[in-house]
Amino acid sequence: MSANDEKKARVIERDARLDIDTLTRERERLERTWANGRGMIAWLSETDHKAIGRRFIVTAFGFFTLAGILAALMRTQLARPENTFLGPDLYNQIFTMHGTTMMFLFAVPVVLAMGVYLVPLMVGARSIAFPRMLAYSYWMFLFGGIFLYVMFFLNIGPDNGWFSYPPLAGPEFGYGKRADVWAQLITFTEVSGLVVATCLVCTIFKMRTPGMSLNRMPLFVWAMLITSFMVIFAMPSIVLSSTCLILDRLVSTHFFNQAEGGDPLLWQHLFWFFGHPEVYIIFLPALGMMSEVLATSSRRKVFGYSEMVLSMTATAFIGFGVWVHHMFATGLPQLGQSFFTAASIMIVIPTAIQIFNWIATMWTARRLQITVPFLYMASFFFVFIIGGLTGVMLASVPLDRQVHDTYFVVAHFHYVLIGGSTFPLLGGLFFWFPKMTGRLLGNRLGQVSFWLLFIGFNLTFFPMHLLGLDGMPRRVYTYPASMGWQNLNLLASAGAAIIFVSLLVYLVNIVVSLRHGAVAGDNPWGAATLEWATSSPPPPYNFAPQPTVASAEPLWHTELTPPPIVGLADDKREVLVTYLLDAEPDHRYPMPGPSLWPLLAAIATSIMFVWSIFQAQGVVWGSIPIFITLIGWFWPTKGKERLEHGVRGTMTASESLS
Amino acid sequence: MVHLQSVIHPAGIEAARIGDLWWTMFWICTAVWCAVALAAMVAIGRGRRAAAVDLPDRQISRNVAIAASVSIVALVALLFQSVVTGRALNTLRTPDALRIDVTGNQWWWDVQYENPVAGLRVTTANEIHIPVGRPIAFNLFSNDVIHSFWIPNLQGKIDLVPGRRNELWLQADKAGVYRGQCAEYCGLQHAKMALVVVAEAPDDFERWLAANRAPAAAPVTPEQQRGKDVVEKGPCAMCHNITGTLAGGRTAPDLTHIASRSTLGAGAIPNMHGYLAGWITDPQAIKPGNRMPPPGLSSDELQAVLAYLETLK
Numbered sequence: 001m002s003a004n005d006e007k008k009a010r011v012i013e014r015d016a017r018l019d020i021d022t023l024t025r026e027r028e029r030l031e032r033t034w035a036n037g038r039g040m041i042a043w044l045s046e047t048d049h050k051a052i053g054r055r056f057i058v059t060a061f062g063f064f065t066l067a068g069i070l071a072a073l074m075r076t077q078l079a080r081p082e083n084t085f086l087g088p089d090l091y092n093q094i095f096t097m098h099g100t101t102m103m104f105l106f107a108v109p110v111v112l113a114m115g116v117y118l119v120p121l122m123v124g125a126r127s128i129a130f131p132r133m134l135a136y137s138y139w140m141f142l143f144g145g146i147f148l149y150v151m152f153f154l155n156i157g158p159d160n161g162w163f164s165y166p167p168l169a170g171p172e173f174g175y176g177k178r179a180d181v182w183a184q185l186i187t188f189t190e191v192s193g194l195v196v197a198t199c200l201v202c203t204i205f206k207m208r209t210p211g212m213s214l215n216r217m218p219l220f221v222w223a224m225l226i227t228s229f230m231v232i233f234a235m236p237s238i239v240l241s242s243t244c245l246i247l248d249r250l251v252s253t254h255f256f257n258q259a260e261g262g263d264p265l266l267w268q269h270l271f272w273f274f275g276h277p278e279v280y281i282i283f284l285p286a287l288g289m290m291s292e293v294l295a296t297s298s299r300r301k302v303f304g305y306s307e308m309v310l311s312m313t314a315t316a317f318i319g320f321g322v323w324v325h326h327m328f329a330t331g332l333p334q335l336g337q338s339f340f341t342a343a344s345i346m347i348v349i350p351t352a353i354q355i356f357n358w359i360a361t362m363w364t365a366r367r368l369q370i371t372v373p374f375l376y377m378a379s380f381f382f383v384f385i386i387g388g389l390t391g392v393m394l395a396s397v398p399l400d401r402q403v404h405d406t407y408f409v410v411a412h413f414h415y416v417l418i419g420g421s422t423f424p425l426l427g428g429l430f431f432w433f434p435k436m437t438g439r440l441l442g443n444r445l446g447q448v449s450f451w452l453l454f455i456g457f458n459l460t461f462f463p464m465h466l467l468g469l470d471g472m473p474r475r476v477y478t479y480p481a482s483m484g485w486q487n488l489n490l491l492a493s494a495g496a497a498i499i500f501v502s503l504l505v506y507l508v509n510i511v512v513s514l515r516h517g518a519v520a521g522d523n524p525w526g527a528a529t530l531e532w533a534t535s536s537p538p539p540p541y542n543f544a545p546q547p548t549v550a551s552a553e554p555l556w557h558t559e560l561t562p563p564p565i566v567g568l569a570d571d572k573r574e575v576l577v578t579y580l581l582d583a584e585p586d587h588r589y590p591m592p593g594p595s596l597w598p599l600l601a602a603i604a605t606s607i608m609f610v611w612s613i614f615q616a617q618g619v620v621w622g623s624i625p626i627f628i629t630l631i632g633w634f635w636p637t638k639g640k641e642r643l644e645h646g647v648r649g650t651m652t653a654s655e656s657l658s
Numbered sequence: 659m660v661h662l663q664s665v666i667h668p669a670g671i672e673a674a675r676i677g678d679l680w681w682t683m684f685w686i687c688t689a690v691w692c693a694v695a696l697a698a699m700v701a702i703g704r705g706r707r708a709a710a711v712d713l714p715d716r717q718i719s720r721n722v723a724i725a726a727s728v729s730i731v732a733l734v735a736l737l738f739q740s741v742v743t744g745r746a747l748n749t750l751r752t753p754d755a756l757r758i759d760v761t762g763n764q765w766w767w768d769v770q771y772e773n774p775v776a777g778l779r780v781t782t783a784n785e786i787h788i789p790v791g792r793p794i795a796f797n798l799f800s801n802d803v804i805h806s807f808w809i810p811n812l813q814g815k816i817d818l819v820p821g822r823r824n825e826l827w828l829q830a831d832k833a834g835v836y837r838g839q840c841a842e843y844c845g846l847q848h849a850k851m852a853l854v855v856v857a858e859a860p861d862d863f864e865r866w867l868a869a870n871r872a873p874a875a876a877p878v879t880p881e882q883q884r885g886k887d888v889v890e891k892g893p894c895a896m897c898h899n900i901t902g903t904l905a906g907g908r909t910a911p912d913l914t915h916i917a918s919r920s921t922l923g924a925g926a927i928p929n930m931h932g933y934l935a936g937w938i939t940d941p942q943a944i945k946p947g948n949r950m951p952p953p954g955l956s957s958d959e960l961q962a963v964l965a966y967l968e969t970l971k
Binding site: 087088089092160161165167168172259263264265303304307329331334338341345346348349352353355356357359360362363364367368378381382385386389390393395396397400401402403404406468469470471472473474477479480482483484 | 660661662663664665666673675676679680683687690691694695697698700701702704705706707712713715718719721722725726729730733736737739740741743744747748764802803804806808810813814815816817819820821822824825837839840841842843844845846847848849850925946947
């Protein structure tokens with residue numbers, strides 16, 4: 001027994017509240033307090049961030065599968081020139097559905113969902129802030145996605161592309177309800193995204209366990225904090241623009257109608273003011289996952305913690321100043337365009353610094369381990385960087401005027417989004433799967449799946465650069481044989497088939513490992529952060545006792561481990577609220593338990609949203625059920641749940657010793 | 659590949675400037691990619707060895723700072739190159755340019771050669787003839803949704819935005835036939851909204867312009883005459899214009915010299931007898947959703963109309 005272990009044992013021994021029997025009894029009581037019941041009603045009223053995070057992830061991957069099938073259909077259509085597999089109407093719906101699903105129902109929800117699951121664990125909290133709101137957010141996301149796909153199967157699927165430009169999507173040229181379906185889906189996902197972002201910001205700012213000052217936060221938590229702020233600042237812009245579009249279509253306002261003093265370009269400004277930060281909303285959490293996995297594989301902390309945090313923050317700020325590079329072809333004044341060129345080139349710098357820091361981290365690794373998650377992260381250096389560099393090309397006005405809206409751009413953003421986000425996400429899922437399920441994913445199938453994806457991805461998307469340079473525009477349902485584009489298109493379609501197989505292998509791996517995977521234990525990768533300090537999967541209350549930290553890598557510096565928290569109630573759902581900067585204890589706070597009201601409120605909101613695209617009165621009458629559910633939700637409960645100010649009654653074991 | 663519509667096979671000064679910029683960017687970016695990929699591989703290789711060298715943090719910091727500085731220098735060089743190219747692209751503007759108005763429609767291009775004398779304006783569709791070696795100024799409009807005018811061998815694209823006028827300057831330096839295509843998603847038949855650009859010697863161009871200024875050729879045979887009657891009195895004249903006849907519709911492509919054009923349906927099919935017959939019989943089968951309804955001609959009428967239209971050189 002080392003000196004440190006002895007010291008720790010002494011502390012535990014000396015505090016009666018931390019001896020094993022007491023702890024076991026406390027855990028039993030906490031289990032009773034925090035556990036949800038069994039049965040349908042309990043399942044529907046779930047508010048545990050881990051359960052909701054898991055549902056979010058599973059649902060988002062469900063939509064990922066649907067969008068992937070749509071992509072496969074498109075690649076089948078484009079495999080040959082003048083193909084008649086899909087007609088123009090269906091093809092246009094399919095590419096719109098693919099883009100919309102991938103952006104709004106997969107990429108953003110899934111990265112936020114990783115945060116929902118991991119952030120409270122990483123900051124050592126017993127719960128996420130506002131768990132009921134989180135449940136509401138999940139239901140809104142689910143209902144929005146179901147709504148979109150029901151409409152699609154009823155042949156009312158949106159067909160104006162994922163950025164839905166008016167006048168094509170406006171009342172004059174966007175026939176039927178298709179554009180409304182798109183705009184209202186956006187409303188669903190806005191509500192959901194904003195709520196999750198709020199929950200995460202509050203959790204990160206006010207619920208970090210004592211000792212976890214801002215400069216000890218894991219980089220993934222930083223990434224989620226910055227992302228959440230980006231959501232909060234970017235989403236209002238799309239709220240505004242999609243609402244204006246619905247108003248134009250539903251009650252004949254003229255926001256985007258140039259004939260009545262509106263402006264079609266206004267839409268583009270508002271949309272891209274949201275749309276470009278959206279890319280970083282998807283990208284930054286992936287960077288956070290990169291940092292965690294690379295640090296774990298390298299057995300050292302990521303080099304340059306402050307630079308990493310500042311880089312992510314700088315990316316977030318500059319990300320709001322580059323939106324016009326999506327509009328270089330609209331004929332805006334040249335001087336203004338140069339500003340956005342400069343900003344778009346500048347945003348490369350913080351990402352470059354992070355990449356160099358990661359390389360430095362691996363360079364000075366202590367016996368780098370090539371695990372499957374590491375492979376996914378390492379592919380970032382080869383795949384994402386191609387997308388980043390083509391991004392630099394697109395920042396140049398003259399070059400962008402050539403390749404804008406061609407397959408070159410399709411190649412670019414798939415390299416950025418798949419290379420920069422999906423690869424790290426699949427790696428991250430592989431990495432945290434044992435924490436979520438208690439079992440490790442199979443290594444062999446993991447390797448196979450990774451290499452298939454790596455090959456298939458490059459085979460699919462690299463030829464698209466060449467197609468774009470040879471003049472193939474995006475969003476075309478077919479092309480003439482005389483253009484000579486068929487061979488590269490066929491290659492891309494073959495690559496897509498390999499991607500499909502790779503993801504199938506990943507899925508098989510999950511299904512097999514859920515039942516037969518090796519049991520993970522608390523910390524199978526030997527990682528440093530707090531989520532690995534609890535059991536796999538974690539109990540409903542996350543931690544007992546709640547740990548405190550004295551370093552940024554608490555599980556690697558056990559010699560520094562301060563005594564855990566004692567004194568939080570075990571007969572009611574109580575969390576410790578701490579101060580923003582240094583996470584000093586502030587007060588204890590009662591968390592609400594499971595409730596059906598978030599589900600009912602989400603149903604009422606969904607009815608209002610769907611009704612309102614058919615009738616303006618839907619907004620008025622549809623609001624009444626929402627108010628009723630909100631009254632039910634906020635109805636004061638009798639009882640003693642009250643805020644206990646000050647740290648009275650809560651202290652760390654060391655304080656209780658002194 | 660045929661490179662009819664290629665960014666890296668420029669046939670004009672503007673496209674050549676952008677082509678040069680592309681190759682500069684391509685080589686710098688390739689170098690950067692190789693450097694980073696190499697660094698990552700070396701780092702992984704070194705990291706795998708047990709107890710790798712313990713570099714002091716200060717030295718790592720210095721190396722990261724050097725790498726970042728090199729990146730910044732490369733980025734500034736690219737920015738500089740981009741701005742220089744952007745400025746060079748403006749130097750084509752001259753007062754004696756040929757001015758052509760192009761209006762985007764779902765899903766075809768209306769083309770008018772400007773002339774101060776209204777009667778001397780030339781109207782055509784989906785095919786643009788330009789003289790080699792002379793700057794051309796396109797005034798770009800849209801009648802419905804946003805389109806984008808793009809002939810990659812000659813110049814980058816610019817959008818046709820309803821309610822706005824955008825301008826695009828280019829010059830062809832090599833005679834040839836180039837293809838352009840709408841590059842902003844504009845609805846159902848966005849894929850089939852192409853145009854042909856014929857760059858020819860100035861003399862040839864002037865001859866073409868003079869021929870297109872003339873009204874439609876008069877029918878010669880009785881069948882052609884009958885075809886003209888069908889066009890004038892049937893549904894065709896509701897939308898199409900044939901200068902010199904009673905057909906004066908303005909919502910569809912001008913047919914005054916339809917037989918001199920190389921494609922039909924904005925590049926959907928070649929302009930040949932059988933294709934033309936097929937298009938008139940059922941345009942929806944060839945380009946589903948386009949705005950031309952099947953005119954419902956009898957087979958005699960169809961043959962007469964074909965005979966007439968094929969005289970409209």
